[in-house]
Amino acid sequence: xxxxxxxxxxxxxxxxxIPGAFEGETVTRRRFxxxxxxxxxxxxxxxxxxxxxxxxxxxxxxxxxxxxxxxxGAPADFPDDTYLPRVITEVAGIGQVGKTTIYVRARDPExxxxxxxxxxxxxxxxxxxxxxxxGCPVRYVDAAKRFICPCHGGVYDFTGNVSGGPPVRPLDRxxxxxxxxxxxxxxxxxxxxxxxxxxxxxxxxxDLDGIGQYLYPGRFSTxxxx
Amino acid sequence: MKLPLPPLPNALLPKxxxxxxxxxxxxxxxxxxxxxxxxxxxxxxTSLSGGLRWLMFRKVPKGTxxxxxxxxxxxxxxxxxxxxxxxxxxxxxxxVTHAYESARHITNDVFLGEFVRGMHKWGSSVMVxxxxxHMARTFFFGAYKYPRELNWVIxxxxxIMTFVMxxxxxxxxxxxxxxxxxxxxxxxxxxxxxxxxxxxxxLRGGAEFGSTTLARFYAIHMLLIxxxxxxxxxAHLYLVARLGTTAPPWLKAESGDGIREERV
Numbered sequence: 001x002x003x004x005x006x007x008x009x010x011x012x013x014x015x016x017x018i019p020g021a022f023e024g025e026t027v028t029r030r031r032f033x034x035x036x037x038x039x040x041x042x043x044x045x046x047x048x049x050x051x052x053x054x055x056x057x058x059x060x061x062x063x064x065x066x067x068x069x070x071x072x073g074a075p076a077d078f079p080d081d082t083y084l085p086r087v088i089t090e091v092a093g094i095g096q097v098g099k100t101t102i103y104v105r106a107r108d109p110e111x112x113x114x115x116x117x118x119x120x121x122x123x124x125x126x127x128x129x130x131x132x133x134x135g136c137p138v139r140y141v142d143a144a145k146r147f148i149c150p151c152h153g154g155v156y157d158f159t160g161n162v163s164g165g166p167p168v169r170p171l172d173r174x175x176x177x178x179x180x181x182x183x184x185x186x187x188x189x190x191x192x193x194x195x196x197x198x199x200x201x202x203x204x205x206x207d208l209d210g211i212g213q214y215l216y217p218g219r220f221s222t223x224x225x226x
Numbered sequence: 227m228k229l230p231l232p233p234l235p236n237a238l239l240p241k242x243x244x245x246x247x248x249x250x251x252x253x254x255x256x257x258x259x260x261x262x263x264x265x266x267x268x269x270x271x272t273s274l275s276g277g278l279r280w281l282m283f284r285k286v287p288k289g290t291x292x293x294x295x296x297x298x299x300x301x302x303x304x305x306x307x308x309x310x311x312x313x314x315x316x317x318x319x320x321x322v323t324h325a326y327e328s329a330r331h332i333t334n335d336v337f338l339g340e341f342v343r344g345m346h347k348w349g350s351s352v353m354v355x356x357x358x359x360h361m362a363r364t365f366f367f368g369a370y371k372y373p374r375e376l377n378w379v380i381x382x383x384x385x386i387m388t389f390v391m392x393x394x395x396x397x398x399x400x401x402x403x404x405x406x407x408x409x410x411x412x413x414x415x416x417x418x419x420x421x422x423x424x425x426x427x428x429l430r431g432g433a434e435f436g437s438t439t440l441a442r443f444y445a446i447h448m449l450l451i452x453x454x455x456x457x458x459x460x461a462h463l464y465l466v467a468r469l470g471t472t473a474p475p476w477l478k479a480e481s482g483d484g485i486r487e488e489r490v
Binding site: 222 | 322323423430442
């Protein structure tokens with residue numbers, strides 16, 4: 001078989017007998033023009049496709065909304081043995097859709113065994129009503145001292161920790177502070193089952209215990225508390 | 227009484243018959259031929275008739291039956307969705323504050339609005355059912371096998387796109403059910419490890435459900451996916467015409483005796 005094999009072509013166009021070949025030339029002009037045309041086409045497509053892609057994804061992924069503090073009432077209003085519902089606007093400018101209910105109570109050191117993380121001294125607990133199964137709105141039932149989700153039966157205890165059903169982590173919370181005689185709520189944050197804080201809050205159904213905290217990284221689109 | 231002809235320039239007067247020339251076609255005959263002449267005119271410039279004959283007048287195997295119409299049925303379901311969707315877009319307003327009101331306006335006020343919206347709403351379910359039946363037919367008839375694997379793959383992409391259409395369209399009426407179904411759907415999407423949270427942000431247009439969410443669901447629903455579906459249906463049909471259809475599995479190949487004799 002080796003005898004039948006053709007002599008390998010020289011890489012020099014001169015040796016291949018191509019008319020008008022230059023000395024030392026390896027790329028034929030036909031091949032050069034083909035590559036140029038394809039390259040020009042690729043550049044032209046990238047020129048509109050890449051900006052369009054960035055336009056569609058960029059602000060969605062990287063726009064960080066500002067931190068806003070909303071007053072919700074005087075500190076004396078909130079007991080420490082039950083929750084009071086308050087309605088806050090999470091997304092401005094879209095009417096009723098942007099509002100959400102939160103449940104607020106005073107911090108009770110006996111119930112809330114978790115210490116405030118360094119740098120925080122919160123006197124109030126503001127619990128989100130976003131179910132950590134798939135995001136339906138939970139409701140606080142005072143008789144049972146539990147949060148109950150209507151969609152798929154998620155149940156949370158008084159502190160917001162999961163006591164039954166499909167949710168993967170405790171209810172989100174909001175930063176709180178007291179300013180000008182008013183309790184104010186700030187950005188949302190997520191907690192895992194040990195109430196460790198994750199300031200870049202995660203969407204529901206994203207586990208934050210064990211490997212979950214690495215599988216579901218924080219995003220660039222959540223408000224950042226300095 | 228015959229009226230005299232108006233004075234016409236010579237160029238416009240009917241030319242006298244030349245000696246040896248055949249009788250000219252009368253206007254009635256010309257009208258009769260008009261359709262054929264038009265088709266001929268187009269065909270001479272496009273050669274479409276060959277392609278159309280190739281597409282429409284194919285040989286089909288023995289045993290072809292009603293199950294083989296499921297693909298066409300799916301395509302007509304898509305066409306119905308496309309047409310009703312285009313006209314629904316004339317009244318629909320994809321803004322968070324007006325979407326629900328404009329959908330209500332379509333249903334309650336616009337002439338035939340309830341009918342067209344109903345067609346679109348129920349038609350989407352019909353399309354999903356037909357896609358699944360068509361897929362089941364292909365599977366149970368073994369029509370996905372060589373050389374039709376690529377058409378199966380295209381079909382699966384079309385199935386996924388149909389589901390994306392259902393998901394994005396579900397938000398547009400913007401009632402309680404739409405809103406919470408989309409919240410749940412986006413959160414399910416977010417459970418994908420590593421990329422899930424960012425995909426959710428992309429879908430919502432941010433970390434929270436906002437006005438961008440509805441706008442981009444609308445754009446995906448009426449521009450992005452329908453275009454892709456139409457293009458892929460074209461490829462799907464091309465491959466059907468190119469490769470032909472399969473006989474149903476209960477038909478055995480005819481006895482090979484004759485072939486063997488020829489080989490001797």
